[in-house]
Amino acid sequence: GIVGVFGYGGGIVERYADVPELFPGVEHFHTIRVAQPASKYYTSANLRQLMALWEKYGSGMTNFHGSTGDIILLGTRTENLEPFFWDLTHDMGQDLGGSGSNLRTPANCIGESRCEWSCYDTEDVCHSLTLHYQDEIHRPAFPYKFKFKFSGCPNDCVASIARSDISVIGTWRDAIRIDQAAVKEYVAGNYPANGGAHSGRDWGKFDLTKEVINLCPTQCM
Numbered sequence: 001g002i003v004g005v006f007g008y009g010g011g012i013v014e015r016y017a018d019v020p021e022l023f024p025g026v027e028h029f030h031t032i033r034v035a036q037p038a039s040k041y042y043t044s045a046n047l048r049q050l051m052a053l054w055e056k057y058g059s060g061m062t063n064f065h066g067s068t069g070d071i072i073l074l075g076t077r078t079e080n081l082e083p084f085f086w087d088l089t090h091d092m093g094q095d096l097g098g099s100g101s102n103l104r105t106p107a108n109c110i111g112e113s114r115c116e117w118s119c120y121d122t123e124d125v126c127h128s129l130t131l132h133y134q135d136e137i138h139r140p141a142f143p144y145k146f147k148f149k150f151s152g153c154p155n156d157c158v159a160s161i162a163r164s165d166i167s168v169i170g171t172w173r174d175a176i177r178i179d180q181a182a183v184k185e186y187v188a189g190n191y192p193a194n195g196g197a198h199s200g201r202d203w204g205k206f207d208l209t210k211e212v213i214n215l216c217p218t219q220c221m
Contacts, residue, residue: 035096
């Protein structure tokens with residue numbers, strides 16, 4: 001069978017038991033996908049409200065997060081879908097994510113909000129494209145699921161290469177910048193190595209060529 005909420009073609013994965021007479025408790029056990037915020041940041045108040053909704057309308061069981069993103073709410077009956085959807089969108093201002101042959105909810109790393117390596121604002125890009133492609137997220141437009149992921153740097157913490165169809169990965173485009181004055185101070189011993197974590201140990205004379213230049217993996221210096 002196919003289930004959903006009015007006007008949407010995605011966000012709910014239908015589950016019916018083939019033998020409901022043997023398992024009446026799970027004759028309906030639909031999964032609801034709730035769109036995650038950029039970088040998956042939540043407040044405790046938001047999570048409590050969402051879990052209270054799920055205790056009211058579903059099994060109370062959840063999965064943070066699904067393999068392709070979204071809050072996964074596991075197990076509810078068909079007649080609970082519309083009331084849950086109404087409360088989710090009207091009381092909480094949250095929406096369903098993508099499922100089936102839809103654009104899956106875009107996902108991103110924590111970007112500039114918490115990471116010094118991020119080369120662009122992953123949260124802004126992810127949020128903007130999520131709003132732009134709402135129709136494709138909620139109404140099937142493809143022969144198979146399709147996914148954007150945004151990583152702020154080549155570390156690819158959100159696994160965009162492995163788990164998406166379009167990976168957006170930030171890279172450094174400028175020339176390498178070297179503060180020569182700071183290098184001289186470091187070599188002279190005025191800046192403690194490793195923030196002073198190795199203080200009190202004799203490491204010998206600092207060899208800039210051996211310990212910095214020759215260890216550069218791209219030989220850019």
